[in-house]
Every structure is written in structure tokens, then in C-alpha cells.
Amino acid sequence: MTDPLGEVIIESVRNGTYLKVTAVHVASGTEATAVGPAMEPKAVERLAVAKLKRLLNVS
Known part of the structure; x- marks a missing residue:
């Protein structure tokens, strides 16, 4: 099973x-x-990827 989204680059910046x-x-x-709490990096990453999927209309 392949990911329908394809290759994604993730960049994280802490402030x-x-x-x-x-x-x-x-x-x-x-x-x-x-953007979210620095204590929950995976949750913020999941949110960014979910937003990207929504932008690209990928389920």
C-alpha cells in the first residue's frame, strides 16, 4: 500500500x-x-500534514 500523498518534506522551527x-x-x-505547543511535536506535525492533505484533496 502506497501513501497517496507522495513525498512530503517536514520542517520544524521552535520559538x-x-x-x-x-x-x-x-x-x-x-x-x-x-503552530502548536513545543511539548507536542508529533501532534503539530500531524496537524500540518492533515492541512496539506486537505489542500491537495487527498484522503
């Missing part, structure tokens, strides 16, 4: 107690960003 995660779809260059 104090906040974490900004940007997910970039390699094939299209589309970006989605999420």
Missing part, C-alpha cells in the same frame, strides 16, 4: 514554547503550516 511545522508536498510545492 520558545511554540513549534511551527511546515509540510511541503514535493511534487507540487504546496505548503501547509501548523
